[in-house]
Amino acid sequence: MITWDCFLSLVIDTDVLGRRIDRDAGQYAAVSAAATESLFVVAGPGSGKTTALALRVLRLVFVDGVDPKGILATTFTRKAATELRSRILSWGDLLRRAILADPAITTGSTGLEDELRRLDLNRIITGTLDSIAEQTLADYREPGTQPPIPLDKFVADALMLRLGIWGSSGQRRDQDTNFSDYVQYLRDKNWLQDMLEACRDTRDRLLHDQVNVDMFEQNATARYPGASILCDAVEDYAVGLEERLVMDFAGLEQVFLHRLNEGLLDRFIDEIQAVLVDEYQDTNLLQERIYFALGRAVIEKGGSITVVGDDDQSLYRFRGATVELFADFPRRLLDQHGITARPIYLQTNYRSTSTIVDWYSEFVDLDPAYSPARVGGKPRLLTGRVGSYDNYPVLGMFRPNAQNLLI
Secondary structure: OOOHHHHHHHHHOOOOOOOOHHHOHHHHHHHHOOOOOOEEEEEOOOOOHHHHHHHHHHHHHHOOOOOHHHEEEEOOOHHHHHHHHHHHHHHHHHHHHHHHOOHHHHOOOOOHHHHHHHOOHHHOEEEOHHHHHHHHHHHOOOOOOOOOOEOOHHHHHHHHHHHHHOOOOOOOHHHOHHHHHHHHHHHOOOOHHHHHHHHHHHHHHHHHOOOOHHHHHHHHHHHOOHHHHHHHHHHHHHHHHHHOOOEOHHHHHHHHHHHHHOOOOHHHHOOOOEEEEOOHHHOOHHHHHHHHHHHHHHHHOOOEEEEEEOHHHOOOHHHOOOHHHHHOHHHHHHHHHOOOOEEEEEOEEOOOOHHHHHHHHHHOOOOOOOHHHOOOOOOOOEEOOOOOOOOOOOOOOOOOOHHHHOO
């Protein structure tokens, strides 16, 4: 394909992309890294992580010659996945047109013009992990089997109520006082809705945290007899899903991991050459094992895994996300694969005013007990916004306790 210098000149050219990554050391490092180098990108808010991620994908295609179908890029929400895909496709098309329009680039490059005209960036795999798992399990399923049928929350809740709480054989677990007491311990209430939520949350956490269910049931039941009833409800629900050939989303990820580890998706893995994961701070243990299974296969072929995230923006602990998985990613990757991931810091905020950036930087340093949980050596967020703007003060509303906060 083209050289890195040529790619960079097109990226920073105002008439093509106008993305001055040469002025940001972190963005430059993330995009310029070789296809064989795994990266740990710590990206503060407003620091251009989507720009860096999209341009790294395009660098793999245009500079390293990676087949678009060999690139897998995931992010946490559908909206973010749509934004990432939109940038990759639109910027990729602009780059291709610029290359084809420049005789100095195409002249003397054997087959480059034909190769660029055949290039199909739509084959890059982008989406949430759930959507990629669903599509992959459908495309690479065994002959004679049906594609996965994920359930939305409403249907999954209805089945948990019918199969788990009420019981397929009429157990009516909701009328068991031990069960009610355990739900009250978990959620401070024992209404039917709380029973449903307790069962659904337990089902998800058992899978997301990769819990040994027998050990959990044994330890919890020693203190709360109702824990065993809850585990039975979750098990009946899981059996009912399997009998109906349907899955909830936690189950979908569990099946995806199982088939990866069992070699049932080798045809899919054989095509992947690069794995990129956005919002890694919201990853749970089940998802990490999926990414590591994919990463192991990719790294063995000379590819790389890149994760992007920010420990200060971790929001989804209630879904099993553990910020420690992000902060400890380099060590965990080294322990499991013997591969070093180079740390890169995106520390310049281009979105907010200096007052907001300074306030944010001071706020995250307020709690000394929080500091050990942050990525070691993480630099302070800087202001990169240019041009004139009104630098309004930050107004914070505080109360001395949680009760007064509700007034």
